Every structure is written in structure tokens, then in C-alpha cells.
Amino acid sequence: MLQKLTPNGAWLVAALASICLHSSPVVAQSKPDTANACLAALEANDMSKAEKFADEIKDWKNLFGTAVIKNAEDCLNRATGDNWKYFTTKSQFLSGEDAKAEQEFIDGAEDRQEVNKRNVERLLCEVVLAEKRYAELEYQNRQIQAARTSEATRAAKQVCSETYAADKSLALLNPVCYELFKETGVPDTQFKFDYEAFLIAQVKLTNATLNLSEATKSNTSPASLSGGKIAECQELLSK
Structure with missing residues (x-):
């Protein structure tokens, strides 16, 4: 059975009811609901409530729904009087x-690209021109190295032959001359061989191999691009 409320008791009930009514949250449960509630408050000319919604919406990030973004922008613009826009590049309203x-x-992105x-x-x-130049120098270096090896062998052979003529023991006990004589034979060898022709043939073989390698390089290699492309790159880099 309900008891009759005293005047003080009635006042307490009324106060609690008022607190409950006014303490209900302004913020809706979802972002779409919040944006819609803000627009509804604006339509009802309840600027205080709309501004509270707007304060919350300002901090929203990582939005994807176009309808939610549009309504939220509309709410912010009308509730604050400022021009707000959601930027996907920043994932927030600015x-x-x-x-x-x-x-x-954003407008300068195309220019930057x-x-x-x-x-x-x-x-x-x-890269194209550097690799082309490197390939040219590498080719020249291998040719020169082959020629230098032949040149050094001839010079060593002459010195060792002169040493051998003056002192066979000294020449044969010299490590360089000994190794050379194993290849070319001592000056008075009984086993004659045209070592000079051999050296010349060796250089020719090296050069021929290099020429063949240069001619059969893959067309996809930057160093072997067409002359037109090389000229185009030279013109570009000269600007």
C-alpha cells in the first residue's frame, strides 16, 4: 500500500525526477544518430543543444560514410558559423x-606527382648513361689489360733471356724467369714454339670475345638501350 507523501517527501521526488530528466545525455549512441540529432536541434532552433553536438562532432576521426560526413559538416557549419570540412587526408574535420x-x-598533389x-x-x-659509360670503360679496360699482360710478358721474356745469356744459373733460379721459361722455354730450348704469335692470338681472342659479348647483350639492359633513348637522356640531363 502506498504511503501518503509528506510535503518534504513530495519535494524530494520532484527534485529527483528533474535531475533524471535533465541528466539524460545529449549525445546520441551512434555517429549517424548524433549528426541527425544535431540537425534536428538546429531545425528546432535549439542552438544550445546543437552546439553541444557540434563540440562532440569536431573530434570525430576516421569516418567513412558519406551521408554521416555530409550531415556532420552541415551540423558544424550551422552550429558554429564557421566553414568546416572533413578531410580524408587527415581523417578529421578542419x-x-x-x-x-x-x-x-591536396590541390598541389598533382603538381608534386x-x-x-x-x-x-x-x-x-x-642510371642509363652511367651504366653505358661504365660498360664502355670496362670494355676498354679489359682490352688494355690483355694488351698489358702481353706487353709485360714480352718485356720479362727479353730481360730473362738477357739474364740467361749472361748467367744461366741466375736466370733459372729467378722465380719470375723460371715460371716464364716454363711457358716459353729457355732461349736455347730444343722445343721451339712461336710464343710471340701465341701472345698475339691471345689478345685477339680476348678482343673478339669482348666484341661478341657487347653485340649480344640483352636489349633490356640500360647500358644497351637504343641510340635514340641515349640521346634523349643526354638532352634531358643537359637541361
Whole structure:
């Protein structure tokens, strides 16, 4: 059975009811509901409630739904009087100078991509020309090394032959001359062989092998690109 409330008891019930009614959260349970509730508050001209929704919406991040973003922007713009926009590049709402700077950054993206593309083209051309030059020098170096080896062998053979003529023991006990004589024979050998012709043939073989290797390089190699491409890169890098 309900007991009759005293005046003090009635006042306490009324106060608790008022607290419960006014303490109900302004914020809705989901972002779509919050944005819609903000727009509803604006339509009802309840700016206090709309501003509270707007304060929450300002901090939203990582939004994906276009409808939610549109309604949230509408809420922020109308509730604050500022121009707010959601930027996917920042995953947040921005206004004022921050929004202006971010929009300029986005607008300049295409220009930056073009500049980066040109930089990549220049770098590729630098690789093409550097590899071409390296291949040329490598080819020349291998040719020269073969010629130098032949040249040194001839010079050593002459010195060792002169030493052998003056002192056979000294020449044969010299490690360089001994190894050379094993290849060419001592000056008075009974086993004659045209070692000079052998050296010449060796150089020719090296050069022929290098020429064949140069001619059969893969066309996909930067060092073996067409003359047109080489000229194009040279022109690009000269600018």
C-alpha cells in the first residue's frame, strides 16, 4: 500500500525526477544518430543543444560514410558559423587556416606527382648513361689489360733471356724467369714454339670475345638501350 507523501517527501521526488530528466545525455549512441540529432536541434532552433553536438562532432576521426560526413559538416557549419570540412587526408574535420592549408596541399598533389615523375625520369637517365659509360670503360679496360699482360710478358721474356745469356744459373733460379721459361722455354730450348704469335692470338681472342659479348647483350639492359633513348637522356640531363 502506498504511503501518503509528506510535503518534504513530495519535494524530494520532484527534485529527483528533474535531475533524471535533465541528466539524460545529449549525445546520441551512434555517429549517424548524433549528426541527425544535431540537425534536428538546429531545425528546432535549439542552438544550445546543437552546439553541444557540434563540440562532440569536431573530434570525430576516421569516418567513412558519406551521408554521416555530409550531415556532420552541415551540423558544424550551422552550429558554429564557421566553414568546416572533413578531410580524408587527415581523417578529421578542419576549419579556418587549417582547412585552407590542407586544401592547398591536396590541390598541389598533382603538381608534386608531375615533379616526382620528372625526377624519376632524370634518375633513370642518369642510371642509363652511367651504366653505358661504365660498360664502355670496362670494355676498354679489359682490352688494355690483355694488351698489358702481353706487353709485360714480352718485356720479362727479353730481360730473362738477357739474364740467361749472361748467367744461366741466375736466370733459372729467378722465380719470375723460371715460371716464364716454363711457358716459353729457355732461349736455347730444343722445343721451339712461336710464343710471340701465341701472345698475339691471345689478345685477339680476348678482343673478339669482348666484341661478341657487347653485340649480344640483352636489349633490356640500360647500358644497351637504343641510340635514340641515349640521346634523349643526354638532352634531358643537359637541361
